[in-house]
Amino acid sequence: MAQLDIGQALILALVQGLTEFLPISSSAHLILVPILLGWADQGLAFDVAVHVGTLAAVLWYFRHDIRPLWHGWWESITRRQMSHEGRLAWAILLGTIPVGLVGLLAGNWIELNLRSTFVIAVTTIGFGLLLGWADWCHRGERSEYQLRWKDVAVIGLAQALALIPGTSRSGITITAGLMTGLSREGSARFAFLLSIPTIFLAGGLKGIDLLSQGAPVQVDMLLIGIVVSAVSAYLCIAAFIRLLGFVGMLPFVIYRLLLGLFLLALPSFS
Numbered sequence: 001m002a003q004l005d006i007g008q009a010l011i012l013a014l015v016q017g018l019t020e021f022l023p024i025s026s027s028a029h030l031i032l033v034p035i036l037l038g039w040a041d042q043g044l045a046f047d048v049a050v051h052v053g054t055l056a057a058v059l060w061y062f063r064h065d066i067r068p069l070w071h072g073w074w075e076s077i078t079r080r081q082m083s084h085e086g087r088l089a090w091a092i093l094l095g096t097i098p099v100g101l102v103g104l105l106a107g108n109w110i111e112l113n114l115r116s117t118f119v120i121a122v123t124t125i126g127f128g129l130l131l132g133w134a135d136w137c138h139r140g141e142r143s144e145y146q147l148r149w150k151d152v153a154v155i156g157l158a159q160a161l162a163l164i165p166g167t168s169r170s171g172i173t174i175t176a177g178l179m180t181g182l183s184r185e186g187s188a189r190f191a192f193l194l195s196i197p198t199i200f201l202a203g204g205l206k207g208i209d210l211l212s213q214g215a216p217v218q219v220d221m222l223l224i225g226i227v228v229s230a231v232s233a234y235l236c237i238a239a240f241i242r243l244l245g246f247v248g249m250l251p252f253v254i255y256r257l258l259l260g261l262f263l264l265a266l267p268s269f270s
Contacts, residue, residue, distance in 0.1 A: 004042060004221045012042055013225040016050035017057070017232025020199075021192060022240060023131055023171030023252045024259070026054075028120045031165060032263070035117065044206055044213070049222040051203035053229030058192055058199070060230075061237045065193070084145045091147050091190075095156035096197040102160040103202070110163050121263035123166030128256025131175045135249040140181030144190035151180040159194065169195065171252070184244045192237060 004012075015033055019026035030050075034041055059066065069092070072085030147155075158176035162169035170191045177187030 003040075004046065004218060006221070006224065008039060008042070009046070009221040009224045010228055012046065013050050013053065013228035014232050016225075017054060017229040018236050020054040020229075020233055021058070021170050021195070021237050023168050023174055023249065024255055025120070025124065025166050025168035025171065028124060028166040028168070031115060031120065032117065044209060045217040045222060046225050048203055048206045049225035050229040051199055051206065053226040054233040055196070055199045055203060056226070056230045057233035058195055058237065061234055062193060062196075066196075069193075088145055088147070088190075088193075091144075091149075091152045092193050092197065094149075095152050095159065095194050096201070098156045098160040099163065099198055100201055102163055103205070107163060107205075110165075115165055117263050117266065119164070120166035121260045123164055124256045124263070125260035127161075127167050127171060127175070128253050128260065131171055131178075131249050131256070132253035134175045134178040135184070135253075138179045138181065140178075140183060142182050143186040144177075144182065144193070146186075147182070147190065148180075151177075151182070154180055155190070155194070159198065169198065171256075174249075184248065185241060188241055188244055 012030065012033065015029045016026055019029045030042070030047070033039075068085040069089040072083045072087070073089035073093075076082050076086035076090065155173055155176040158172045159169060161167050162172050170188075173191035173194055174184075174187045177190055178184070182190065
């Protein structure tokens with residue numbers, strides 16, 4: 001793990017918390033911020049810490065939804081009764097399978113070959129335009145509780161694309177949700193619920209890698225990363241869902257286009 005000072009830890013944790021659930025790619029920002037500021041890579045331990053923070057944030061925000069989902073899923077197994085909550089719980093689990101498989105089979109290759117500023121610029125622009133198109137042309141009125149199984153397959157396969165830096169996990173899943181006819185709020189809520197097992201798996205795999213390395217860690221910086229990313233992520237989720245019906249996806253599309261063009265203008269970083 002790179003030796004971080006408190007300022008770097010605060011900035012990186014804040015970046016992770018603010019970008020994990022917005023459709024602008026947290027992985028891209030965590031790659032780019034150290035590059036643009038001339039910092040060393042923050043290291044695996046800090047990445048694990050901020051993932052723990054964002055996972056805690058989404059669990060706490062949806063704490064009133066998770067219990068009914070758990071009960072509905074359990075009843076679907078033990079009593080063979082499929083409620084709306086059980087159906088949504090199965091959708092979350094099944095929607096996680098594609099990204100898990102692709103991550104296991106191709107995660108290392110993607111990490112080695114696609115972690116470049118040029119790739120981030122292209123995916124930031126391309127998937128930003130796709131998000132805008134989906135929001136303008138395909139937005140529906142269905143909630144996350146009205147997902148069809150084919151919708152779950154489409155959104156789950158789309159989420160696997162988020163392993164490519166710059167794509168944005170929340171961005172591509174919201175895009176796919178809109179394209180299947182979900183409302184903005186329904187797309188966002190399902191994307192955030194879908195993030196729970198995804199972040200858990202990604203953080204768990206990174207945690208296993210970290211334990212196998214046995215490298216020393218800065219416990220104080222990790223605690224800062226967890227707390228700051230958790231608080232900022234929670235506030236970001238709450239604000240995003242509250243404002244979504246008013247502002248739509250246009251501000252995020254514009255941001256992605258400007259960021260992508262900025263990166264393309266920096267050939268020395270590609």
